[in-house]
Amino acid sequence: MNSKSKRSPLENNKPLRAAGQSLTEQLQDEAYDHIVSPALLALMLVVMAGLEWFRYLTAAKPNPVIYTAFAAIAVVYAAFKISRAHKRLSQIKLGRDGERAVAEHLEWLRRKDFIVFHDVPSGDVNVDHVLIGPQGVFTIETKTHSKPLRGECKITVAAGEVFANGQRIDRNPVIQAKAQARWLGNFLRESLFQPFVWPAVVFPGWYVESFDNIAEGVWVLETKALTKFIENEPVRHSLEEVKAMASALRSYVRAQH
DSSP: OOGGGEEOTTTTSOOOOOTTHHHHHHHHHHHIIIIIHHHHHHHHHHHHHHHHHHHHHHTOOOOHHHHHHHHHHHHHHHHHHHHHHHHHHHHHHHHHHHHHHHHHHHGGGGGGTOEEEEEEEOSSSEEEEEEEETTEEEEEEEOOOOEESSSOOEEEEETTEEEETTEEOSSOHHHHHHHHHHHHHHHHHHTTOOOOEEEEEEOTTOEEOOOOHHHHTSEEEOHHHHHHHHHTSOOOSOHHHHHHHHHHHHHHHHHTO
């Protein structure tokens, strides 16, 4: 299925601008305009000067065939890399916007005495979001999956696999979410806490069909359903425990910089 037959699941719920976004964009523009572009220009001129000095010192005759062959190979390679990069950049942007949209929704839980973390390092991958509150500790994996232009947009879960409109999703998010919850639970237990940790996978903009989440050991939800699921959980931790666990995780995250 090509990109023209898909649409963003965030089209009706685009994230707001992030704190410092204008400065981030300014940094990128400054880096390209005043570092990358001048450096590439200087490198190109140095190469051209080097070739001319080589011809001057060796009295070599111009040989456009060799350089044309190298140029043709370089053009093909660049076209291949740019094409792949364009697709990858689109996927990264969609994933980033999905995480921002979910993060905005999670901010409401701060009113319920939850402490919210985003992009928590956990080894090779990061946990998109972590919630620590009276009802427990929740790890959240955001999956911003492109939707078809028309027709149903349904997520189903069966035998530990996740399907989007009947197509199995690669890199099983259930396995990933459970691994993240295991990691966080181990970290907090090593810090002498006894937390209740539960994994969740969130699909912004998709309808998620009900399933036996207790048997599967994970929630797979649409963004808005997450708050209701958490509010229905019993209180398990005091506010002092919540603050202490959040402090331990905060210290860990800061130590990773």
